[in-house]
Amino acid sequence: MQNARGRVRFLLGSQPTEVELADPNLTLLDYLRTHARLTGTKEGCAEGDCGACTVLIGEVHDQGLRYLPTNACIVLLGMVDNKQVLTVEHLGREKIHPVQQAMADQHGSQCGFCTPGFVMSLAGLQWAASCKNESTPVDRAQIDEYLAGNLCRCTGYGPIVSAAREACSAPLPESWQAHTAVAETTLRAWQNQGQPLCCTSDRGFFAAPRSRADLHTIMSDHPGATLLAGATDIGLWITKWGQRLSAVIYLGQIPELQRLVQNDEKLEIGAGVSLQDASTTLSEISPDLNRLLRRFGSRQVRNQGTVGGNIANGSPIGDLPPVLIALGARLRIASTGGVREIPLDTFFVDYGQQDLAPGEFVESVVIPLDRDLRFRCWKIAKRFDQDISAVLGAFAAKLEGGIVREVRICFGGMAATPKRARQCEAALTGQPLDHETLARARQALATDFDPITDMRASAHYRQRAAGNLLEKYFLAMTTTDLPDLYDEKTWPGLSNQSFANG
Ligand SMILES: Cc1cc2nc3c(=O)[nH]c(=O)nc-3n(C[C@H](O)[C@H](O)[C@H](O)COP(=O)(O)OP(=O)(O)OC[C@H]3O[C@@H](n4cnc5c(N)ncnc54)[C@H](O)[C@@H]3O)c2cc1C
Ligand code: FES
Ligand code: FES
Incomplete structure (x- = not known):
């Protein structure tokens, strides 16, 4: 590569910093704690789950500079090149930050180990809320969303939520605004050097x-x-x-x-688009996708993780692939030889084996926007927040005069790869939506998969849950006035109910 720079360059707080990267594996957390001696950022799990290591990463975006809460333990230092890193030390350097003050006022900390991570997540929320310029206060759902990736074992979340409310009703510190203007200028200048x-x-x-x-x-x-x-x-x-x-x-x-391009017919999401950035657009396809992405990891994980990574890793329990397959998505794979486009379901060959040759990379995923498609998806996991799916079912069908003309059903967690339920699809195609069709489709579904038992769920549970999700889809297709039944909290017992309007 021409003109390459040999040292990682970033703003640490407001300080331009250059680091010789002796080891490409160095994490941002290890750099902060061991090299920069900024030990306010804690290490809990070192796997992105607890949020003790949360920092804010500032990056230049279309709308200006934005700050994203991120888990420093699983960021490699080279990834922050041309960005800004803010730790808990930087927040309170000149004057205590409103979030820190609110955590103290509301008794939001006992042992204190988790506290810096909470403070950084809430500083990210306060920043995002202030950017929106809305007079409406931050609501509980937004607070919960920002806190879902932060684990506290001793204080309890009540005082922390109160602190969030107090902090988000305070203005951003003036010094923060002045600093961000300078930071943005520096980062833009660095970026423009290319x-x-x-x-x-x-x-x-x-x-x-x-x-x-x-x-x-x-x-x-x-x-x-x-x-x-x-x-x-x-x-x-x-x-x-x-x-x-x-x-x-x-x-x-x-x-x-990083591109996200949409027209009347399709939505193309670049492989490097973060899950958080993709979620706004995907949510317009279906509210179910909004719910699903809200439950994808945590805010920190979604800020960091990408759509391309969720596909390319070939995981049998990745949340997006079943959804994208049901929507009829195609994958664009690039290499020096050009670009080839394949149906996404053919990408997953076997466990750990994808249709990706050496020298190729995933460039983007293309989703056809078909307004006639009746799409639903549900994630089943043990916890609402930050949990990997035991089973994820995604369903998309087109009906004509009550007859199923086209259907794609894909499950995660049921096989070694995300996999379509071909037998079930065959049992539905050309059939009316009635009890008999559902019974046949459920039987066929049982032959589609031979799931495993693991710590997330037993094989029996998975089979049963998949069948129940199919039935739930039927309910959704045939009944117009069951909004509460779609709510995750009222999930139990659905399979015992008869479905109306068959
Ligand atoms: C705490 C936590 C919670 C999580 N929760 C969920 C969850 O709820 N649902 C879920 O599905 N996943 C979850 N994950 C897994 C992970 O976040 C996702 O799979 C994520 O989308 C991976 O994307 P990434 O950009 O971070 O990939 P990376 O870690 O950077 O890469 C993953 C793999 O993909 C390859 N790769 C990445 N991009 C490309 C490309 N463009 N072309 C070719 N190969 C590429 C890499 O080489 C690597 O093999 C969670 C992870 C953590 C740590
Ligand atoms: S140390 Fe637990 S998320 Fe980083
Ligand atoms: S204050 Fe102790 S873990 Fe949160």
Whole structure:
């Protein structure tokens, strides 16, 4: 790559900072605590679950600078190049921040270990609320959403929620606004220099190409390198499984992968679009997608993780693939040889095996926007917040005169890959929506999958839940006045009810 820079460059608070990356695996958390001696940011789980390590990452975006709560334990330091990192120390450096004050006022901390993470998440919420310029106060749902990725074992959430309300009704500190204006100017100037990052050491290299062309070049030069997107999987390979990556290519600085383009017929989401950014647009397709993405990890995980990563990792329990398959999505896969487009369901070949050759990467996913499609999806997990699916069912059908003309049903958690229920689809196609069809479709569904028993659910539970989700879909298709039944909280007992209007 031409003009490459060899040191990671970022704003630490308001301080321009350059770091020689001796080890491409260095996490932001380890850098902060060990190298920068900013020990206010804590390490709890080191796997993105507890939020003790939450920091704010400032990045230049279309609308200006924005601050995203992020789990520093699973961010690699090279990923913050040309960005700003704010820790709990930076918030209170000049004058105590309103969130810190509110946590003290409301007794939002006992042992205090989790507190810096909470403070950073709430500072992110206060920032987001102030950007909206709305007079309506932040509501409980927004507070819960911002706190879902922060675990407190001793205070209890009541005082923390009270602190959130108090802090979000206070204005942003004036010093914060002045600092962000300066930070934005610096970050924009750095970005405009257009220099890609390429740090090489005897332990390997970390490269962050800034164009598709540069990506092709560096992938050809290093065919075995690991492609890194949001690191919400890869971070754990390092912190939990002890892997040491020697060649890392970060995709997060390539504008072509960050695009989200929509017209009347289709929505194309670049592989590098974060789950949080994608959620607004996906939610317009169906409110179910809004609910699903709200339950995808936590705010921190969604800010970091990408749509492309959720597909490319080939996980059988990834939340987006079943949904995208049911919607009839196609995957665009790029290499130096050009771009090929495949139906998404053919991408998942077997457990851990995807249709992705060396030198190829996922460029985007294209979702046809078909207004006649009756789409629903449901995630079943043990907890509402921050839990991996035991079963995820996604259903999309087109009806003509009460007859099913076209149907795609896809499940996560039921097989070694996200998988369509082909037998069930066949039992539905060309049939009226009535009790007999449902009974046949349920029987067929039982032959589609042979799920496993693991810590999330037993095989029997999974089969049963999948059948019940099918029945729930039938209810949704055939009944117009059951809104409460769709609510996750009133889930139990549905399969015992007869479905009306068959
Ligand atoms: C606390 C926590 C909660 C989570 N909750 C959920 C959840 O509720 N639902 C869920 O589905 N997942 C969940 N995950 C898993 C993870 O967040 C998602 O799978 C996420 O979408 C991965 O994206 P990423 O950008 O972080 O991928 P990375 O970790 O950067 O990469 C993952 C894999 O994809 C490859 N890759 C990434 N982008 C590309 C590309 N463009 N082309 C080719 N290969 C690529 C990488 O090489 C790697 O093999 C959770 C993870 C954590 C840590
Ligand atoms: S230490 Fe638990 S999320 Fe980072
Ligand atoms: S104050 Fe102790 S874990 Fe939250």
